[in-house]
Structure formats: structure tokens, C-alpha cells
Amino acid sequence: MSEWLESAIARGQENQDWLAPKRAQALDVLANTQWPTRKTEAWRYTPLRAVERSSAKALDRESGLTPVAIPNVSAIELVFVNGQFDVLQSAKTLPTGLTVQLGQDLSAEQQAEALRSFSNIKPERHLFGLVNDALAKDVLLVTVAEGIKIAEPLRISSLLSTGAESHTRVLVRLEKGAQLAVIEDVQSQGDSLSTAFVEYDVAADASLEHYRFALQTGSNLTIGGSHFQLSDKSKMHSTIVGFGSELSRLDTDIIHAGEFADAKLNAMYLLDGKELFDLHATVEHAMPNGTTEENVRGIVADRARAVFNGRIHIHRDAQKTLAELNNRNLLMSNKAEINTKPELEIYADDVRCAHGATIAEIDKQALYYLETRGISKSKAQVMLNFGFINELIDLMPNEALAEWVRPIIRERFAQMEVK
Amino acid sequence: MTEQIDKALAREYEAGFVSDVESETFTPGLDEDVIRRISEMKGEPEWMLEWRLSAFRDWLKMDEPDWALVDYPKIDFQAISYYSAPKSMKDKPKSLDEVDPELLRTYEKLGIPLIEQQMLAGVAVDAVFDSVSVVTTFREKLEEAGVIFCPISEAIHKHPDLVKKYLGSVVPKKDNYYAALNCAVFTDGSFVYIPKGTRCPMELSTYFRINEQNTGQFERTLIIADEGSHVSYLEGCTAPQRDENQLHAAVVELVALDDAEIKYSTVQNWYPGDEEGKGGIYNFVTKRGVCHTNAKISWTQVETGSAVTWKYPSCVLKGDNSIGEFYSVALTRGRQQADTGTKMIHLGKNTKSTIISKGISAGKSNNSYRGLVRMNPGAEGARNFTQCDSLLIGDQCGAHTFPYVESRNPSAIVEHEATTSKVSDEQMFLCQQRGLDPEKAVSMIVNGFCKEVFKELPMEFAVEAGKLLEISLEGSVG
Numbered sequence: 001m002s003e004w005l006e007s008a009i010a011r012g013q014e015n016q017d018w019l020a021p022k023r024a025q026a027l028d029v030l031a032n033t034q035w036p037t038r039k040t041e042a043w044r045y046t047p048l049r050a051v052e053r054s055s056a057k058a059l060d061r062e063s064g065l066t067p068v069a070i071p072n073v074s075a076i077e078l079v080f081v082n083g084q085f086d087v088l089q090s091a092k093t094l095p096t097g098l099t100v101q102l103g104q105d106l107s108a109e110q111q112a113e114a115l116r117s118f119s120n121i122k123p124e125r126h127l128f129g130l131v132n133d134a135l136a137k138d139v140l141l142v143t144v145a146e147g148i149k150i151a152e153p154l155r156i157s158s159l160l161s162t163g164a165e166s167h168t169r170v171l172v173r174l175e176k177g178a179q180l181a182v183i184e185d186v187q188s189q190g191d192s193l194s195t196a197f198v199e200y201d202v203a204a205d206a207s208l209e210h211y212r213f214a215l216q217t218g219s220n221l222t223i224g225g226s227h228f229q230l231s232d233k234s235k236m237h238s239t240i241v242g243f244g245s246e247l248s249r250l251d252t253d254i255i256h257a258g259e260f261a262d263a264k265l266n267a268m269y270l271l272d273g274k275e276l277f278d279l280h281a282t283v284e285h286a287m288p289n290g291t292t293e294e295n296v297r298g299i300v301a302d303r304a305r306a307v308f309n310g311r312i313h314i315h316r317d318a319q320k321t322l323a324e325l326n327n328r329n330l331l332m333s334n335k336a337e338i339n340t341k342p343e344l345e346i347y348a349d350d351v352r353c354a355h356g357a358t359i360a361e362i363d364k365q366a367l368y369y370l371e372t373r374g375i376s377k378s379k380a381q382v383m384l385n386f387g388f389i390n391e392l393i394d395l396m397p398n399e400a401l402a403e404w405v406r407p408i409i410r411e412r413f414a415q416m417e418v419k
Numbered sequence: 420m421t422e423q424i425d426k427a428l429a430r431e432y433e434a435g436f437v438s439d440v441e442s443e444t445f446t447p448g449l450d451e452d453v454i455r456r457i458s459e460m461k462g463e464p465e466w467m468l469e470w471r472l473s474a475f476r477d478w479l480k481m482d483e484p485d486w487a488l489v490d491y492p493k494i495d496f497q498a499i500s501y502y503s504a505p506k507s508m509k510d511k512p513k514s515l516d517e518v519d520p521e522l523l524r525t526y527e528k529l530g531i532p533l534i535e536q537q538m539l540a541g542v543a544v545d546a547v548f549d550s551v552s553v554v555t556t557f558r559e560k561l562e563e564a565g566v567i568f569c570p571i572s573e574a575i576h577k578h579p580d581l582v583k584k585y586l587g588s589v590v591p592k593k594d595n596y597y598a599a600l601n602c603a604v605f606t607d608g609s610f611v612y613i614p615k616g617t618r619c620p621m622e623l624s625t626y627f628r629i630n631e632q633n634t635g636q637f638e639r640t641l642i643i644a645d646e647g648s649h650v651s652y653l654e655g656c657t658a659p660q661r662d663e664n665q666l667h668a669a670v671v672e673l674v675a676l677d678d679a680e681i682k683y684s685t686v687q688n689w690y691p692g693d694e695e696g697k698g699g700i701y702n703f704v705t706k707r708g709v710c711h712t713n714a715k716i717s718w719t720q721v722e723t724g725s726a727v728t729w730k731y732p733s734c735v736l737k738g739d740n741s742i743g744e745f746y747s748v749a750l751t752r753g754r755q756q757a758d759t760g761t762k763m764i765h766l767g768k769n770t771k772s773t774i775i776s777k778g779i780s781a782g783k784s785n786n787s788y789r790g791l792v793r794m795n796p797g798a799e800g801a802r803n804f805t806q807c808d809s810l811l812i813g814d815q816c817g818a819h820t821f822p823y824v825e826s827r828n829p830s831a832i833v834e835h836e837a838t839t840s841k842v843s844d845e846q847m848f849l850c851q852q853r854g855l856d857p858e859k860a861v862s863m864i865v866n867g868f869c870k871e872v873f874k875e876l877p878m879e880f881a882v883e884a885g886k887l888l889e890i891s892l893e894g895s896v897g
Contacts, residue, residue, distance in 0.1 A: 349813060354839070
């Protein structure tokens with residue numbers, strides 16, 4: 001067992017609030033959990049030495065940290081600073097049908113109710129999900145009432161000052177027929193360690209638009225998860241944009257718990273320097289007639305390392321499922337590394353499932369073509385890389401958000417070329 | 420004829436390892452003494468014993484692998500007898516009348532001649548003589564070409580330098596739990612050496628190797644193809660073979676030196692157990708080949724038997740321009756479980772690998788492809804193409820794909836694709852409309868599904884493999 005985990009368990013035991021019963025369960029499991037090694041399948045390519053070495057610690061809320069502005073997107077802001085909910089920076093008035101509550105502010109009755117749905121969607125297998133169970137204090141509960149469509153996106157930002165450790169947790173519930181878009185992002189100043197988990201309970205006929213931006217780089221250890229449970233005829237469309245950092249690990253789980261649910265996931269990772277980015281995407285088809293489409297693309301330059309694990313699990317009852325996963329990677333340097341593992345586990349016969357994975361370098365012919373048109377090699381590379389990723393950006397339902405992220409990505413490619 | 424028989428028998432005697440062991444079967448259990456006795460029985464030199472013992476010591480420290488998607492009761496390694504002498508004539512069934520009629524029906528469908536049926540069923544007859552004479556002619560032809568093809572126990576005596584140099588060079592003693600166990604207790608197996616620039620004049624087959632009545636559950640095979648040579652090796656046969664041992668942990672090592680080519684084909688149809696999966700064979704095999712410059716190793720396997728299969732024939736593409744291939748058909752039915760696939764480790768420049776895997780699951784079985792493609796930093800311009808297709812027949816079975824793809828060289832290209840589907844209603848309708856009964860239709864569709872792999876098999880094997888699938892699938896439709 002690692003010292004870091006021991007200290008996390010000790011700190012978790014000190015937390016005595018309304019979440020105590022769930023926390024006790026998580027601590028129980030954690031106490032019997034082995035610290036991952038190279039032989040631990042879920043951490044095979046992602047060493048956790050950086051976590052063990054981390055000197056990040058719980059800090060008080062610091063003033064002066066504000067979420068990065070996104071032009072032309074007027075979001076309903078929910079802000080955490082160093083793991084604590086920042087009421088001042090968060091939205092004061094909310095549209096009708098949307099409620100946001102802090103766990104500790106609920107009545108005893110409401111807390112008992114919330115406790116029942118807390119941590120039911122996030123699978124127990126994630127070590128840091130359990131750590132988050134044990135250490136998250138300000139737990140937010142977001143609900144969209146039945147049939148309500150919220151026009152502005154909800155933005156959940158977690159801000160960290162240098163050397164801070166934070167554990168944030170949000171539970172989002174879309175009632176029957178509700179519609180909501182959520183943007184999740186973590187922004188840290190360096191040497192930080194964060195776990196940020198959001199659980200989404202999407203009721204029948206509801207529709208969720210989801211974005212997760214992991215754009216902080218450098219010496220930050222960012223671990224997190226977005227976990228979705230889909231009921232009958234519900235829909236989700238998720239976009240994940242990840243830059244690597246010293247350690248960046250993201251888990252998404254999509255559970256088809258109802259029939260005729262539809263899930264789309266477009267994820268991309270763009271890594272440079274000595275960054276590491278690890279994306280684990282799991283889709284559980286537990287009920288029939290579900291559809292899943294996943295497109296994951298990566299560009300890995302310099303000495304960076306990318307890890308992708310895409311698992312599709314079709315349960316015995318999930319007949320008539322259509323599930324597809326496509327993972328394409330470009331390797332930019334001979335010091336960079338890509339480890340991908342698309343998995344299919346299928347127990348129903350009347351299904352159509354496919355996955356594909358490729359790793360290659362930039363198309364030499366396309367590069368040559370652009371060069372013959374007088375475009376410098378480095379510019380041509382940026383263009384081709386951008387085109388490769390932009391195909392997924394184009395699929396983002398929120399155009400203003402796409403407009404915001406495009407130049408950020410372009411800038412990243414330009415930097416890759418400078419070296 | 421008699422002369423030839425005598426000659427063959429004399430050869431056995433020469434090798435000196437089939438001494439008076441008829442009554443000898445070890446009491447169950449495994450310790451260093453048991454290994455010493457095995458080594459002694461075989462009259463092995465000291466270095467071989469030391470090698471076995473050191474493997475055993477490593478094995479004691481290792482853990483049984485648990486990552487495969489297979490489920491079986493824990494094996495008690497102390498409850499197994501690690502040496503049993505060939506069954507004496509009087510213990511064997513006296514005639515085919517005493518043999519399980521189900522087995523005979525299968526032989527009939529496969530069109531196996533009576534004499535071979537008797538041999539396969541282990542009937543105590545003298546009719547094997549016919550094949551002994553065949554063997555002898557084969558041996559003469561091979562000797563002429565300079566090819567060494569003999570039991571590995573014989574090679575340890577006659578060709579110690581080759582054995583010392585290559586045994587354990589591809590699959591190290593500590594490679595994995597079952598390989599270590601095999602190193603410690605292996606009883607026999609094949610040894611093949613093809614000299615420089617030689618094209619082996621015939622396909623080598625375990626089927627024709629004399630002295631193989633009881634190679635036991637821990638078989639060891641070592642094939643060395645010297646520079647510029649070529650060999651095709653066939654292992655197993657389509658007919659279900661009688662076998663008393665439940666646990667099989669074989670090791671196969673292939674060495675393809677510069678410009679050499681080895682083609683290794685396997686048809687495995689061991690007893691899969693009864694309806695409930697009881698009593699079937701556990702097949703935990705380690706197969707690996709190393710390719711030097713411009714060399715090629717091609718694995719082709721048709722796996723239809725065994726209760727549990729744990730098998731990953733692999734290629735280490737060490738030399739520049741070397742080629743690795745893996746063609747596999749794995750069919751599971753009843754309660755069979757197969758976790759099989761390959762590893763392609765690209766080390767050299769311009770190395771190429773192709774993986775075609777076809778999994779067919781029926782009944783209540785589970786069939787997994789597990790593979791690794793690794794492009795090391797030195798694998799400049801390397802190329803891999805992988806295709807894994809699964810076919811599901813019935814709604815109680817499972818088909819799984821676990822491919823690991825790792826690349827550390829930008830100029831290497833890796834492509835992996837996998838699909839899973841069932842035999843579609845449209846396909847069935849089309850066939851039945853043209854007068855085929857459902858069973859024939861499924862067998863035709865499955866054969867089409869596996870065509871890419873079957874075409875890699877030597878011709879007569881391919882025909883048999885097709886038939887084998889058809890028989891295996893009987894009763895799975897409806």
C-alpha cells in the first residue's frame with residue numbers, strides 16, 4: 001500500500017458529515033485495495049509514481065482564481081476553488097426547472113434521498129473514484145425537472161491554485177424528457193492533484209449534451225471521471241478534449257440501463273512534451289436496442305504517451321444492439337508512444353458490433369501535395385493535424401464552444417512544430 | 420516388411436529411453452525427486468536435469484495466470500501423476516466394439532480408414548505396422564536430405580549442442596507459469612532441424628512420428644530452420660484423440676534463422692467434455708517463434724477441442740524484413756472456453772505481420788481473441804494488419820476481443836479491426852430458399868467465414884478442417 005493512499009484513507013476517516021455511510025463503504029473497499037502496479041490491468045501503462053511523490057495538499061479557497069472566459073457562451077457557472085464550492089463565483093439565479101444544491105444544505109430527509117443515488121453510477125472499480133468518495137466534501141446535486149429544457153449550458157469548473165489538492169463531486173439528474181448541456185473543466189496553476197467525478201442520471205426521453213475539457217498541462221495530476229446512466233429512449237452526446245499533463249487520467253462509463261438509448265462519444269487527445277494522457281471509455285449495454293458510436297482520435301508528439309482503453313460490453317439481454325468504436329492515432333515522433341486496446345465483450349447474439357484501431361504517422365502523400373503548393377512542411381503538418389481533429393470538433397453540437405476550442409487546438413499544433 | 424519393423428524397433432532400443440517402463444506410473448505429486456526420476460527414466464545428461472530443476476524452482480515462485488477469460492476449478496498440481504508409461508497392450512480396448520460408438524460415428528463422418536480409427540482409439544492391434552513402414556520410408560527420405568526429425572528425448576542424446584543452444588531460447592524457462600512447469604516435467608515431443616538451404620522434402624507431421632503413443636501431457640517441441648531452409652510442420656489431427664490426461668501444458672519453440680521459413684499448422688480436437696463441460700481437456704500451451712533477418716513464421720490453427728484453451732502462438736520479429744503470420748479458426752460449443760490469439764513483437768526494420776482470427780461461438784461457450792501487436796522503437800517501416808471476426812450462433816454464448824496495440828515508432832503502421840455478428844437471417848433465408856437445410860446452410864456460411872484461414876492450411880488438412888467444423892456444429896442450429 002502506498003503512503004499516499006494511507007494518508008488519503010486517514011483523512012477520509014476524519015470526514016464526518018451526511019455522506020458518512022457511503023464514505024465508510026468506500027473506505028472499507030479502499031483499505032483492501034492494492035496500490036496499482038504495472039500488472040494492474042487498469043493502470044498497465046500509467047504509472048502512479050507521480051501521485052506517490054505529490055506534495056499537493058488541501059488548501060483554503062483562494063481569491064483571484066476565476067474560470068477562463070469562453071466567448072459567446074453564456075453559461076450557468078458552478079465553480080469549485082481548491083475543492084470547495086465558491087458561492088460567490090457561481091450563478092446566483094437559475095432558470096426555472098433547474099436546481100443546484102449543496103449536499104450539506106439539504107434537509108435530513110433530502111440527504112437520505114440523495115444518499116441513495118450517490119455513487120450508484122460510478123463503478124466501484126476505479127481506485128480514485130473511491131478516493132473521491134472518501135475525500136469530496138462539497139457535493140453538488142443538480143436537477144433538471146421533468147420536461148424542462150435548459151437553454152444555457154451548465155459549466156462546472158474546478159480551479160486549483162499551485163500545490164493544491166482537490167476532490168470535487170457532482171451528481172446531475174435529468175428527469176423525464178429534460179434537456180441539458182454540461183461543460184466540465186479543470187484548470188490548475190501547477191503542482192496540483194485533483195480528482196473530479198461527475199455522475200449523470202439521464203431519465204427516460206431526456207437528452208444530455210456533455211463536454212469535458214482537460215486542457216491544463218504541465219506538472220498537474222488530473223484524475224477524473226464522467227459516468228452516465230441512460231434510461232429508455234434517452235440520448236447523450238459527449239465530447240472530450242484532452243491535453244496531457246504529468247498525469248492525466250479520465251474514465252468515462254456509459255451504462256445503457258434502458259431500451260433504445262443512444263450514446264455518442266467523440267474524444268480526442270493531443271499530447272506534446274513528456275505528457276501522459278490516459279482515457280478509459282467503457283460502455284455497458286445492459287438492455288436491448290441501444291446504440292453507441294464512439295470516435296476517438298489522438299495525436300502524440302515529442303516524448304508524450306497516450307493510453308486508450310475502449311471497452312464495449314454487451315450483456316446477455318442487450319439484443320439488437322448496435323455498437324461501434326473507432327480509434328485512430330497519429331504518432332509524430334519516434335520517442336512518443338501509443339498504447340491502445342479496444343475491447344469487445346459480447347454475450348448476446350443478435351447484435352452488430354465493430355471496433356477498429358489504427359496507429360500511423362501523418363500521410364506522406366498529403367504532406368507532399370501541400371508542399372508542392374508552396375506550403376512549408378511545418379505549416380502543412382499543422383494543417384493536416386488540425387484537419388484530422390477538426391472532423392470531430394465539427395461534430396460538437398454547440399458551435400460557439402467549437403469556435404472557442406479550435407484556436408486553442410491550432411495553437412497546440414503550432415507549438416508541437418516549433419520543437 | 421519384417422525387416423523394416425525390426426529396424427524401427429531397433430531404433431527405439433538404440434535411443435535407450437523406452438526401456439522397461441511398462442509397469443511404471445509415478446504416484447501423483449510433484450517435487451524435485453519426481454523431476455530427478457523423470458530425468459533418470461530418460462537417461463538424461465546432468466545439464467538437462469539441472470535445467471529442469473532450475474525451472475521447477477522458478478515455477479514454485481510463480482503465480483498461476485488469472486487474466487484470461489476462462490473459468491475452471493483450481494488445478495491441484497500435487498494430484499497429477501507426472502510420468503505414466505505407455506499403456507500396455509492388455510489394458511487397451513481389444514477391438515473397435517469396445518470403443519465409444521459416438522467416437523466411431525465421428526471417425527466415419529471424417530472418412531478415416533479403419534486401421535487409423537483403431538490407432539486413434541488406442542485399440543491394441545498390430546495393424547499399426549502399415550504406418551510403421553510408411554514412417555520408415557519417410558525417415559529414409561528425410562535422412563537423405565539431412566533433416567533431423569526425432570523425439571526430443573532422442574535429440575538430447577544425439578544432438579546435445581543444438582538442444583543446449585536453442586532449448587528455452589525462444590520461450591525462456593520463466594516465461595510463464597505453465598511454460599515453467601513444462602520445462603520441469605516435460606516427457607517428450609518433437610525435435611526438428613532443417614540444415615542450411617534445405618527445403619524439407621515433405622510435410623512433417625506428429626501423426627507419423629513413431630514412439631509418440633504417449634508423449635504425455637507436457638509435450639515439448641523444438642524446430643530449428645537453419646539459414647535459407649524451409650519446413651512445413653503439421654501438429655495434431657482432425658480426429659478426436661483419446662487421452663487420459665486432463666491437463667496439457669505444451670511448449671513449442673520455433674527458430675527461423677536468416678532467410679528461413681517455418682509453417683506450423685495445428686488442428687486441435689481434444690475431448691471438450693460432456694454437455695456440462697465435465698472431464699474435458701485443459702489446454703494451456705505456449706507457442707512462440709523467433710524470426711531472424713528475412714525469415715518467416717506462419718502459424719495456422721484450427722481449434723475445436725478442449726474444455727479450456729489458453730494459447731497464444733506468437734512471433735518475435737527480430738531480424739529486419741522478417742514476417743510473422745497468424746491464421747486462426749477457433750470454434751467453441753457446449754461449455755467450451757477458448758482464450759486464444761497471438762503476439763507480434765516487431766523489433767526489426769520493415770517487419771510485417773498479419774493476423775486473421777475467426778472465432779465461432781455456439782451453445783453456452785465463450786470464445787475470446789486476445790492479442791498483442793507491439794512496434795518497438797527500432798521497427799522502422801513495420802506494418803501490421805489485424806482482423807478479428809466473431810460469429811455467434813445462439814443467444815447463450817459469448818464472443819470477446821481483447822487486442823493490445825502498442826506503438827513506439829511513427830513510421831510503423833498498425834491496423835486493427837474487429838467485428839461481431841450472428842449468422843444473419845437473410846443469409847439463412849437465401850440458402851434455405853435454394854433448398855439447403857438449415858444445418859447445411861450454417862455449415863456453408865461458417866465455412867465461407869473461415870475461408871481466409873483454411874486456404875492457409877495444407878490441402879488435405881483444409882478439407883478435413885472444413886468437415887470437422889461441419890460435424891462440430893451439428894445440433895447447434897435451431
